[in-house]
Amino acid sequence: MFKHITILQAAELPEKTDRELKEAFTVIGLPKGEAEAAGVLAEHGAAIRGMAVRHAHIDARMLEKLPALEIISSYSAGLDGIDVEAAASRGVSIHNTSKILAQDVADLAVALSISATRGLMRGHDFVRNGNWGRQSFPLGRSLRSLNTGIVGLGHIGSAIAARMGAMGAMGAPVAYFGPRRKPVDHLYIDSIDDLAEWADLLIVTCPASPETIGLIGSSVLEKLGPRGFLVNISRGTIVNEPALIAALAKDGIAGAALDVFEKEPVVPDALRNDPRVVLSPHMGSGTQETRQQMGDRLVEALVTHFSAR
Template identity: 35%
Template structure:
């Protein structure tokens, strides 16, 4: 049987499926791989299933043209932690797990929109610390999202799923900015520029892929273009937002608030963010549901099986 290396513990259903087709080596640690571990994995195994944080940068692939591994079957839809061009140059294919993550990630976006706009995390802390003194008419007034404008940056699968929730679930008007035109199954208006979206939206949701093209897409200039009461939601990749600029905007009351599921130097979250009241912070929960993680893992395994059997890869990137 072919040798498969899995870099983090996956659900039992996924491991059983993998063991039916491969000799599986499961790494016990939950931390990202180090460079030496990545290079060793390429030498020792036929297929590797890496995930977020396993930084397969160009230097990892140096001298690996004759390595045993010919496929990185990434666990996750995002693959900006893998230098795909360098992998291909070394003769190593890369796959991902699109589709499986769409609805669950959109749910987290909607949750962060509501939590940030209605100050839910702040209110929960008030209750837990025993500081709540009871209801009164002007206590913790937030932003009602019904009838407001949701601006979505990135209108792929996840962006569209967020748009459906915002429009049909919350009654929001949806505008979006995307590199190309989209045919949508919901009312939504494409705007010509990022600045136009930022200046019109009451809630801005980031749903773009990670990578060099989107790094610091939202920085000081973009935050200044947002409406003073608007909320910024990021469920894409942490470095899409210039974290220092966001902290400054939140500290200065320049925007209404933010909801984050991802961070620029994850898992490090700056103390300045952690002490602010007007930001909701989640520990990268986007796909954190058992059935979703099982579907992701099974998709990665199916790509690995297709590779070993000489069939076309199911989800090549």
């Protein structure tokens, strides 16, 4: 279809997506080794017009080696590995899959919220360890009674708000924080500290950027307080892990549920061993259906772009 167009593939993709990409374009893989990657860019960089990426690091220096680049199509929702400003200054368009994966990630956010506030993992261990009938299991919190603060109201945050809010399944009060007010009915709070002070449950959904890395630190956790819960389904770098560990150690918050971590797949022992913390392995978009749709969207963005040329 577009065999005269060269695409640089810097991603491991589903089999169907990999096949369709190679059927449509001339594809060159980017090796993981630094020296090998430099060799591929030196040999083919001038011909590359598109990129298929997942968690690749694309900075201004790399873009200089790709003078013909027109489009970056990302398999993931996050763009934290891409220098968006440098790409924009070069006229390179960027496409991601945040809209496609929003529903599954929102489902997981609600599941983690229920797990943390009702103690589902502790209940599982309570039964498995034979304590049921010999001890009383502590009462949890009703999700619908908790002020739910959402950090970032993009595709994913909006899908969570739809589930958690007054018109959704949970019927909880919802407010959000972000760089700007959105045309929605939910309460907007223009300070992350103020949102945390208002919230009983704080759900992090914003993208990682210089402005958001470390955003959830000691001050925010202190405002959230000893009866508050933290859920993070966005990027691990947005939550200051040492600050979270310190808050848990002094009972500064009630619990946390985390799908993402600062140095994945490494998870600090203090989080792994705390029964108040629910953990999952960065599985927000991890369903067969959504992962394939993400792959389809990656190829579609490239095909649509070059079809218009």
